[in-house]
Amino acid sequence: MRFDLISIFPDYFAPLRLSLMGKAEDAGLVQLHAHDLRDWATGKHRSVDDTPYGGGAGMVMRADVWARALDDVLSVPLAARGAEDAPASPRRVVAIPTPSGTPLTQPRVEDLARADQIIVACGRYEGIDARVAEHYHGVGVEVVEFSIGDYVLNGGEVAAMVLTEAVARLLDGFMGNPDSLVEESHSGAGLLEYPVFTKPREFRSIEIPEVLLGGNHAAIERWRRDRAIEKTVRVRPDLALSLDASSLTPEDRATLAHCGVAYPQAGAAERLDVRLAGLEDVVAVSELAARTFPDACPENLPQEAIDDHIARQLNPDVFDALISDPERHRVFVAEVWGGLVGYVLTHVGPDALPSELVRPGRVEDGSAYLSKCYVDQAWRGSGIADVLLERAVADAAELGHTAVVLGTNRGNKAAQAFYKRHGFRKRSTRTFDVGGVRNDDVVMVRDLTA
Structure with missing residues (x-):
């Protein structure tokens, strides 16, 4: 990889030859060439700038001077990487740092690392005559106008050094441990790097x-x-x-x-807010409950029984009573930009447990009862159910409960596995009525005292 850095201050680039970059140059992995733009200027003062057409403050760097410099550097013969013969069609890139350019990102850097030559044209003053980029783009040269941030520097030299180091460190053999490239910020995962530690303990x-x-x-x-x-x-x-x-x-x-x-099953990610439901949510929660409850029902449950349960147990009046009494019933909702997509209902207080669970040997006194935890189909697998469940459990613990109890259909193995991942363990069984039809549930408990 050959880097040609053109500036009116070529000595600016001396630090690039320190550390790993210097070792890479000594090993032949990179070639660093710093050029003085004034070498292509003419006249007594070797001027590279002039006043802007149309008026305005500052000076603009001349297109003719830059063209002579770029023409010469673009014509330099290149040796192939790891071979003596020059590549038949080398990829040459003219990179122009400018605050108005496209942000320099890791994906862009990874692409540029596949080039054979990168020429960085470092502007000063008010920048380079816009016809330079227009001309070279028009004759088929790959021109990249880039920015390293939403701020303005005195010139492009700092950005040139940023680009050079960011690209060079991706070249094979540059890093002593190539695994360092995998785990760092802006890697293929798209995440920032995790915190790192060393001695002392x-x-x-x-x-x-x-x-x-x-x-x-x-x-x-x-x-x-x-x-x-x-x-x-x-x-x-x-x-x-x-x-x-x-x-x-x-x-x-x-x-x-x-x-x-x-992140939904399909489509773009959205901001998520999990909060305690208010009376303004009554209708939306009821509608959410009506459309999600059938998905948890066993296949042999008649539609009439499902409809009857929804009409009697999941109507707005029921949720109005639940949400209006937060000392006994806790309803948390998950909301994205499009509305409510999940909810969890927990019964708390001294009489929280259903009567069939309070018999000796079933569950301990002081337990909260998690009645419902549902998420819209499009958002299943997004982690929303995990957040709702943990919010309900934490809320129960804060209210002084020693355990959380729930019942889920015996045939719903996915639900049982989900609750098990969250620390629930099977305790017993029970029967549960849905629209007059008997259902067999597994009773699971999560201990909050451990």
């Missing part, structure tokens, strides 16, 4: 997270992934909302949802 009363000391590599990997997700949502929410959904595991989605970002 304790620094000013701050200790290393215990999970990093245990040797459980799967747990360490999960911890790091979760911290990367949390940091990305907090620091760069724009990145968190534009991840590659196909690369997200169920655990990733659950962590994202806990951080307030939900």
Whole structure:
């Protein structure tokens, strides 16, 4: 890879030859060439700029001077990477740093790392005559106008160094440990890097997270992934909302949802808000309950029984009474831009448990009863159910309950596996009436005292 950096201050680029970049140049992985633009200027003063047409403050760098420089550098013969013969059609890129350019991102850098030559034209003053980029683009040269941030510098040299280092470090053999490229910020995962630690084990009363000391590599990997997700949502929410959904595991989605970002089964991610329902939500919660309840019913349950249960148990009057009495009933809802997509209902207080569960040997006194946890079909697998369930459990614990009890249909193995992942264990069975039809439930309990 050959870098040609053209500037009126070529000495600016001397630090590039330090550290890994210098070693890479010595090893022949990169070629660094700094050029003085004034070498292509004419006249006594070797002027490279002039006043702008149309008036205005500042000076503009001349197109004719830049054209002579670029023509010469673009014609330099290139050696193929790892071979003596020159490539038949080398990829040459003219990169122009400018505050009005396209943001320099890791995907763009990864693409530029496949070039054979990158020429960086470092402007000064008010910039380079716009006809330079127009001309070279018009004659088939790959022109990249880029920005390293939404701010203005005195010239393009700093941006040129940023581009050079960002590209060069991706070249084969540049990094001593290539795994470093995989785990860092803006890697293929699209996440910011997780926090890293080294000795001493304790620094000013701050200790290393215990999970990093245990040797459980799967747990360490999960911890790091979760911290990367949390940091990305907090620091760069724009990145968190534009991840590659196909690369997200169920655990990733659950962590994202806990951080307030939900990815549906299809379509774009959305901001997620999980909150205690208010009376203004009564109708929406009732409608949500009516459309999600049938999906949890066994196949042999008649439609008439389902309809009867919805009409009697999930109507707006029922939810109005539930939401109006938060000391006995807790309804949390999950909301995205399009409306409510999930809810969880927990009965709390001294009389929270259904009568069939209070018999000796079933569940302990002081338990809360988780009655419903449903999510719209399009948002299942997004982690929203995980967030709703954990919010309900945490709420029950804050209210002084020692356990949370629930019942789920014996045939619904997916639901049982979901609750088991969240610490619920099978305790007993019960029968449950749906529209006059008997259903067999598994009773599961999560201990909150451990």
